[in-house]
Amino acid sequence: MTGDTPHNLMIRKLGRIFHLCEEERQALQDLPMQVAVVKADHDIVSIGDRPHQCCMVLQGFTCVYKLSYQGRRQIMALHVPGDIPDLQSLHLKVMDVSIASITPCTVGFIQHEDMRRLCDRYPRLTAAFWRETLVDASIFREWLLSVGQRDAYARMAHLLCELLIRLKAVGLVEEGNTFDLPITQSEMADAVGISAVHVSRTFQALRANGLVETEKMKITIPDWDKLKQAGEFDPLYLHLDEGIAA
Structure with a gap:
């Protein structure tokens, strides 16, 4: 993590797309996070799951993917340190994609209830996380253009x-x-x-x-x-x- 703490990595990533004040940075620093190591080629969350937490990539690469009925995999996104690939699970109860580690990864799990409390107290952070999901959607549209054209x-x-x-x-x-x-x-x-x-x-x-x-x-x-x-x-x-x- 090049010397970054897990929370500093989140703050740096969000700070690239949204201006954060010092109070908001401290609130992110105080957000409870459980750090875990995940082996390569392991599903962190699977399609059909009903997760109660989000995960942030701290080290390594993860991917979002779906399988065809014939078992062929389409990777729909790659995620790098600082990304929260399942942020949408805050509002979508059932996962419609799977998220897997490509390499051995370190991830930070954040409980939905803690995220909701944070967003209730700091509405601008709600906007920052919303912008994060909108950027993910923008990347998805660009990938669709690449594969198609x-x-x-x-x-x-x-x-x-x-x-x-x-x-x-x-x-x-x-x-x-x-x-x-x-x-x-x-x-x-x-x-x-x-x-x-x-x-x-x-x-x-x-x-x-x-x-x-x-x-x-x-x-x-x-x-x-x-x-x-x-x-x-x-x-x-x-x-x-x-x-x-x-």
Whole structure:
């Protein structure tokens, strides 16, 4: 967590999309949270569940997914540290998606009753969490456009651009636009809607064109402008503070 406490990570993430006063930051700092370690490839919450808590990703990557009747998985979102992937469970009683760890994860569980008390006492925090869910919806719309209208090369470039910006927003990008991407080719395929073999070929093409460099689980973006152009990437849909997406 790069020295961040669980609560500071939440404050940093919300602060990128909503101005928080000092009293609101302290209220978030005081929010009860139970920290737990989750192994890789484990459902944190499953479709049909009726959860009484939300989870915040503290370390690692999680995904939102659904299965077809034939058992084929579609990953509908990737979540990085600072995200609360099941925030909607505050208001939707039954989960209509599953949320799973992609890597070994540390997560913070926050009881719904504590979240509701916080929001009742600090109405602006209600607005901040609402904005968080609206940004999630905006990301979902952009993913839908990618899967429906962009070719595999552009889809992959666009996703890498997005992950770079989202990880930078929570301080998880190293100098030189380098970040950890501990996601298998199969998981990437489920996210962008192509085969794992096609993912491998697409990464080869991106490397050959000098748009990405890979070393084990690390990705480096040597030419940000060219990658943005290849992915048709406009960070507007992430609704982050000015300067984060530069």
